[in-house]
Amino acid sequence: MRNRTRALLYLTGLFAALAVATITLHTAVTDISQPFPAVRGPAEEDSLRIQKPLLAIGVVSRYPPPVIYHGYQPIMDYLTDHTRYRCELRTASSYQDAVDQLVRGEVAAAFLGTYIYVRAHQQFLVRPILKPLNENGEPFSRSVLITRTESPIRAIRDLRGKRVALPSQDSFSGNWLPLAEFPRAGFASKDLPVVRHFSHHQSVVYQVLKGSFDAGVVKERVAREFGDRNLRIVSSSSPIPGSPLVVKRDCDTAIVQSLQGALLAIDVRTPAGRERVRQWDQEFRYGFVVATDEDYDEVRALLQGQRRSRE
Amino acid sequence: MTAPRTLRFSLKARLMLIIGGITAVLMTLISMSILYQWREMIVENQRYNAEGVTRAIAITLTDAFSYGEAEDPPLEDLLERNVRSFAGTIPGLVRMAVVDNSGRILAHTDHALYGRRFDDSLTRATNQTDSLISAIYQSPEKGWILETVQPLQVAGKRWGVVRTAFDAEPARSEIRSLFFLLMGLTWGVTAITLIVLYLLIGRLTDSLHHVAVLMDRTGFESDDPLPVPQRNDEVGVLLHHFDLLRQRLAQSRQELLSVQQQIARAEKLASIGRLASGVAHEINNPLSGLKNCLYAMEREPENYAQTRLYLQLMKEGVDYIETVVQKLLGFARQQPAAMQAVDINAILDSVVRLLDFTIQRRKVRLELLLDRSIPGLRGDPQLLSEVMMNILLNAIDAVEERGHITIRSMARDQSHVLVQIEDDGMGITAEHLPHIFDPFFTTKGPKEGTGLGLSVSLGIVETHGGSIRVQSAPGQGACFTVELPITGEAA
Numbered sequence: 001m002r003n004r005t006r007a008l009l010y011l012t013g014l015f016a017a018l019a020v021a022t023i024t025l026h027t028a029v030t031d032i033s034q035p036f037p038a039v040r041g042p043a044e045e046d047s048l049r050i051q052k053p054l055l056a057i058g059v060v061s062r063y064p065p066p067v068i069y070h071g072y073q074p075i076m077d078y079l080t081d082h083t084r085y086r087c088e089l090r091t092a093s094s095y096q097d098a099v100d101q102l103v104r105g106e107v108a109a110a111f112l113g114t115y116i117y118v119r120a121h122q123q124f125l126v127r128p129i130l131k132p133l134n135e136n137g138e139p140f141s142r143s144v145l146i147t148r149t150e151s152p153i154r155a156i157r158d159l160r161g162k163r164v165a166l167p168s169q170d171s172f173s174g175n176w177l178p179l180a181e182f183p184r185a186g187f188a189s190k191d192l193p194v195v196r197h198f199s200h201h202q203s204v205v206y207q208v209l210k211g212s213f214d215a216g217v218v219k220e221r222v223a224r225e226f227g228d229r230n231l232r233i234v235s236s237s238s239p240i241p242g243s244p245l246v247v248k249r250d251c252d253t254a255i256v257q258s259l260q261g262a263l264l265a266i267d268v269r270t271p272a273g274r275e276r277v278r279q280w281d282q283e284f285r286y287g288f289v290v291a292t293d294e295d296y297d298e299v300r301a302l303l304q305g306q307r308r309s310r311e
Numbered sequence: 312m313t314a315p316r317t318l319r320f321s322l323k324a325r326l327m328l329i330i331g332g333i334t335a336v337l338m339t340l341i342s343m344s345i346l347y348q349w350r351e352m353i354v355e356n357q358r359y360n361a362e363g364v365t366r367a368i369a370i371t372l373t374d375a376f377s378y379g380e381a382e383d384p385p386l387e388d389l390l391e392r393n394v395r396s397f398a399g400t401i402p403g404l405v406r407m408a409v410v411d412n413s414g415r416i417l418a419h420t421d422h423a424l425y426g427r428r429f430d431d432s433l434t435r436a437t438n439q440t441d442s443l444i445s446a447i448y449q450s451p452e453k454g455w456i457l458e459t460v461q462p463l464q465v466a467g468k469r470w471g472v473v474r475t476a477f478d479a480e481p482a483r484s485e486i487r488s489l490f491f492l493l494m495g496l497t498w499g500v501t502a503i504t505l506i507v508l509y510l511l512i513g514r515l516t517d518s519l520h521h522v523a524v525l526m527d528r529t530g531f532e533s534d535d536p537l538p539v540p541q542r543n544d545e546v547g548v549l550l551h552h553f554d555l556l557r558q559r560l561a562q563s564r565q566e567l568l569s570v571q572q573q574i575a576r577a578e579k580l581a582s583i584g585r586l587a588s589g590v591a592h593e594i595n596n597p598l599s600g601l602k603n604c605l606y607a608m609e610r611e612p613e614n615y616a617q618t619r620l621y622l623q624l625m626k627e628g629v630d631y632i633e634t635v636v637q638k639l640l641g642f643a644r645q646q647p648a649a650m651q652a653v654d655i656n657a658i659l660d661s662v663v664r665l666l667d668f669t670i671q672r673r674k675v676r677l678e679l680l681l682d683r684s685i686p687g688l689r690g691d692p693q694l695l696s697e698v699m700m701n702i703l704l705n706a707i708d709a710v711e712e713r714g715h716i717t718i719r720s721m722a723r724d725q726s727h728v729l730v731q732i733e734d735d736g737m738g739i740t741a742e743h744l745p746h747i748f749d750p751f752f753t754t755k756g757p758k759e760g761t762g763l764g765l766s767v768s769l770g771i772v773e774t775h776g777g778s779i780r781v782q783s784a785p786g787q788g789a790c791f792t793v794e795l796p797i798t799g800e801a802a
Contacts, residue, residue: 026487029346032354033447065374066373066465069465069468076466076468
């Protein structure tokens with residue numbers, strides 16, 4: 001009897017211990033807050049940037065805002081790290097809006113398009129300070145006529161009777177065909193069934209790819225971005241000076257020197273330089289040179305001459 | 312020798328405890344290892360999914376921010392639209408918030424929280440990193456929550472963060488189910504192991520018990536094979552070896568008996584030799600006297616005075632020889648005594664009175680310490696008187712003049728009485744002590760003793776079912792203790 005009571009006591013103790021162990025284990029296992037860390041990834045101290053004076057830099061709305069941010073924000077980060085300013089990007093709702101921001105002093109500098117710069121220079125006393133190089137190290141870019149690969153369009157003259165999509169009316173690409181090439185081919189925009197301007201170069205590409213338009217004009221760098229899609233380049237413009245970084249004529253020299261010094265210091269011939277610009281917009285991945293207003297005289301003459309002849 | 316009836320730590324209990332314990336511990340370790348790995352996978356999987364969803368949401372919201380800066384509709388409208396859309400379509404999403412860099416809520420699934428600021432540890436952690444942050448915690452209102460915080464930024468441009476909270480209870484339920492499954496498996500396997508062990512060890516211990524019973528019942532006198540069926544397992548080996556042991560024991564026993572018989576025979580021969588030697592020695596002296604007397608009488612037949620004297624001497628010698636022979640016969644016969652009720656104290660009183668003259672002459676101080684309340688016993692009073700007289704005479708001979716002798720009687724227990732006769736004489740040497748009850752052994756001179764008194768006394772006492780013990784050392788006297796059984800009859 002005593003043995004049985006003792007055995008019962010041992011068993012009870014054993015089961016009690018097992019129950020306590022099971023409950024403890026269950027609590028530990030189902031507490032999923034442990035051991036998983038609440039914070040992952042490196043911490044980054046950003047206080048240095050905040051202490052620097054703000055320098056807003058605008059950009060024309062040649063691309064959708066997300067694309068602009070992805071391509072231009074790394075340039076802002078670079079400038080913040082290599083100048084005494086905290087550079088912030090300001091997007092614009094249009095090409096003209098970017099010029100207005102510059103004129104109103106809301107931005108100290110702006111990445112303008114070639115065409116809008118030529119126009120703004122005449123109206124608002126702005127001047128270029130830098131222009132980008134292309135993959136050949138030349139300070140030029142091109143606009144290209146694109147169509148779908150299977151399209152019968154082989155030359156600009158084949159556009160007669162076709163629907164054509166163009167970027168902003170304030171861009172060189174938006175004016176190249178109407179002002180320079182259509183007259184040379186012997187017809188005008190009004191001879192085409194549809195000529196429509198879109199806000200962004202990418203929108204032109206999408207319209208051509210979808211078949212809504214037979215052809216379109218975009219910057220060469222945008223056409224290259226979609227090179228693996230069903231696109232073919234029909235024709236290219238003659239080389240024109242690249243899209244300039246523009247400041248007001250009375251801009252603080254220190255700002256100009258600071259921006260020029262930082263961007264001209266990039267040497268893309270070195271691996272470090274190439275790595276630095278890897279995330280930048282493709283138009284700016286080959287470095288910069290100093291720009292002057294005279295560099296854009298040829299464009300100015302081309303467009304003005306064609307406009308006059310058209311008139 | 313019998314086996315213990317209860318086993319505190321039986322073989323079965325120990326084996327079950329050890330193997331069961333090891334099985335339980337191993338199974339628990341294995342189960343816990345599996346459980347923790349699965350637990351990590353389950354939680355990591357949910358976190359991976361949550362972070363993927365949050366990253367996707369962040370892309371959309373980043374676009375909204377970038378569009379909202381430059382174009383219509385206003386940023387708040389875009390954020391609101393996105394939050395509403397995500398909240399209604401993403402399963403498991405408990406809440407979602409878009410927060411600017413100062414922690415102010417720009418959009419939230421709960422409209423009441425618009426404009427308020429987050430100020431928790433997660434927000435503080437978020438401010439220090441550009442990477443996604445995840446946290447799992449228990450919310451008082453929402454239960455277990457997996458919250459991820461993804462900065463809304465492009466390169467160095469940061470608009471704020473999106474915080475998404477997912478219900479983590481499904482992961483916990485999955486872990487809980489796994490926990491109970493593995494615990495059940497652990498205890499199930501342990502229980503099955505214990506049951507199997509119990510049965511197997513039960514069979515083994517039953518076999519051992521059977522062997523033990525067989526061993527108890529098996530006598531060692533017979534060398535017949537054990538009456539058990541042949542077994543080919545360890546128990547069979549044990550039985551086989553037990554059988555061999557039994558055979559060896561039987562053989563040893565036979566050899567022991569043979570040796571004992573040889574020893575008895577040798578002792579018997581030695582006793583006969585010692586007896587013959589004693590008889591020859593005792594008789595030789597009076598025979599020499601007789602021979603001398605006859606020689607003298609033969610030489611001077613007419614010398615009647617001498618002849619009368621020698622005849623007297625020859626008579627004494629013959630008497631002595633007769634006494635020796637009588638005692639020898641008495642020792643050899645040791646016939647059963649004529650039993651009657653005896654008062655041992657009365658016998659002692661009688662013996663003391665008979666020897667009173669000798670005691671007085673030797674000026675021995677005798678002390679009688681008799682317990683008069685001891686019960687009577689059955690015995691032969693003449694023989695017992697002879698025993699007491701022999702021992703007391705030895706004590707008187709042992710003490711010098713003015714020596715001290717103490718006689719005690721007492722009851723040892725309810726079935727035996729003791730008589731002690733103690734003297735302060737010369738004592739007995741260790742060399743002589745083993746031989747004092749041997750026939751004809753004596754340390755006295757010729758004519759003083761035959762060496763048969765103590766051996767005769769021992770025979771008488773043993774005939775009465777008793778015993779005689781001696782304690783003595785040289786110079787420290789001797790104490791003879793006679794132990795006699797009580798028959799229950801009063802004297």
